[in-house]
Amino acid sequence: MDRTATLSGKAVIGQSGGPTNVINQSLVGAVEEARRHGSITGFYGALHGVKGVLSEELIDLFAESSETLKRIAETPSAALGSVRKKPSPEECHEIFKVLQAHEVRFFFYIGGNDSAETTDIIFRLALEARYSIGVFHIPKTIDNDLLVTDHCPGYGSAARFVALAFMGDNLDNRALPGVKINVVMGRNAGFLTAASVLGRRREDDGPHLVYVPEAPFDKGKFLSAVEVVFKRHGRCMVAVSEGIADVAGNPIYQSGEEDSHGNVQLSGSGALGDFLADLLKRELKISRVRADTFGYMQRCFPTIVSEVDSREAREVGALAVRSAAREGLSSGSVAIRRAGEGKDYRSEYFVTPLETVAKHTRKLDARFIAPAGNNITEAFVQYALPLIGPLPNLGRFEGKRIPKKLKP
């Protein structure tokens, strides 16, 4: 974050990792902000992230109309294309050469912690070569697992999807009772699965049990817990992270003989849910047990967007450009600070050094997990509710009973 002389030249931006519903807000926030800075003489979009830089697949973002940009901003997924690629040191050299060849003085990379690391490596190469360039990471991840920032752009909208899905499915399960398991994205962090509780209003609303990767999953305790809930409510809804693991850290969905899918290497994501449903049917003799795996729908569902998330994603894109162009900061990652709680929620933005965000990831705070390890606390609700936007106020009959005439 050394202050350097103000740079002038072209900018390149790329999108990386799993797409989100608001990653294009960050892209458009950056482009629109760049238009206001004379020092940015061109703005190139790299197709499919660093892959597009390596192969010089670049498009001219300043050539796009404001109307196109407005529509892109409101469109899910990564409009430039994305990539799951952590470039090797040699490739980082190649990337740097391409940037030099096009006289690029600003590089922006939208993504998670791997993208922050890539950005950091490119910045260090530029330093070594004494090539002046501003290099910024713009945060994005539905997993909400970046360090330093209070939360990550992309999370609010995905969490909104999960909360709504559970609100609807809770009523579905109430209408046709049984055990229902929903598997939510999250290999290492349980933030998205925890969002399953945000729509709970009444004591008997599901999910009744929530399992996240941060708490070891024990099959015996799981069976007992489901049994208790089922006896009490005549039904049970379970939220499960795809990354739940046993106390030794072995993922539940590929634990040898316990894998209901035998030796077949499964690409799909139905395995964990089907395995748990099978376990419950077999051990608890409950007949109606169903499992759904939310899969990719969680991250790019049109119209399910949190307005707070959308606005913040836009702002982190704009701030990266402002920091690079106007303030002459040479590198960093944009982060969010919470400046008001609950109904007074508001956020502020700041720049943090790349190395504080690269490599490591954040997990669900211990205070967000109930002591029994199978539920989520009110502290999490207070943390996450402002990020997902208002939820619908669903109705329910309390129901004045008609006296029985035949079987009193």
Next chain:
Amino acid sequence: MDRTATLSGKAVIGQSGGPTNVINQSLVGAVEEARRHGSITGFYGALHGVKGVLSEELIDLFAESSETLKRIAETPSAALGSVRKKPSPEECHEIFKVLQAHEVRFFFYIGGNDSAETTDIIFRLALEARYSIGVFHIPKTIDNDLLVTDHCPGYGSAARFVALAFMGDNLDNRALPGVKINVVMGRNAGFLTAASVLGRRREDDGPHLVYVPEAPFDKGKFLSAVEVVFKRHGRCMVAVSEGIADVAGNPIYQSGEEDSHGNVQLSGSGALGDFLADLLKRELKISRVRADTFGYMQRCFPTIVSEVDSREAREVGALAVRSAAREGLSSGSVAIRRAGEGKDYRSEYFVTPLETVAKHTRKLDARFIAPAGNNITEAFVQYALPLIGPLPNLGRFEGKRIPKKLKP
């Protein structure tokens, strides 16, 4: 549909089968209409459909406030609870006895073709016993498989979910290319799976292949078709009904040695998608193949509601009551007639005899399926688009390329 003398007495209503996003509109439409008819002296809601009638679990719907009813109408799933139960002839007798004991003169049952059959049996029992009662079936099914009616309340909203999910997932797949399979509800009818195409705008938009139960599924042809699309677009999106079957009518997901799940009886719904993904990886050597199964989310997702669907669901509920109370029709099922196409879409309602709706179901019309059996026609789009409401106008870069400098 004999005209009888106008009846006076209490009404009972129940909800049956899989819940939908607008089944409570039909319920509230019926209650609000009933308030306008002095001949309906009480309105009871049966909890969990015929199960609640059998056990006299009834609540007083006239005791509910207009505000509660308004909120219930906008709430997904069956607010009275639902049931998957086709009562036996003995149970129909029991049901009839309960109705008599409570001096019920109007019986309304919201559901699919099985519910129409139940309703019909109850009406016939009343005829035999010379007990005057108005008995009406109110249509509901996301499968859209009822006869006589142009389409079914509940379908438009579920189809809207499917269309939106594919629009988002198409962009996700475009950003991170590969083969993506999405399994959609529909054991026997492909209407919901067909809705996957409603958001396609450009020639390369997915789904590129659509498989419905009405067209026999051939594994060899499937592999070739995916290969062709993948070569052309570098990616392939496939929509599949859960009920696809081979030419002999055997479901693909439980066809003996071809079942990737071995001998395990799976409750969950991940099996078909995982099996197809595994097949593609093995036979076509494509590395990134993913499968999602939409599951129960399709039918009760809060906020994903078609306004046309919502209005029509309300109207069929109201018309059933109006027909029973004011017009003195003694039995029937409410149906929808299309009275305008495209942007001039509008609907009319009429009553059809119960036996025309009971038992049999409708399949996807042959003109809606492309000759190759792996896609959906424009005729279907014209049919279904007015039912799901306006879709978002998503953006896309056409992209003015920057000339390459290093690797021209």
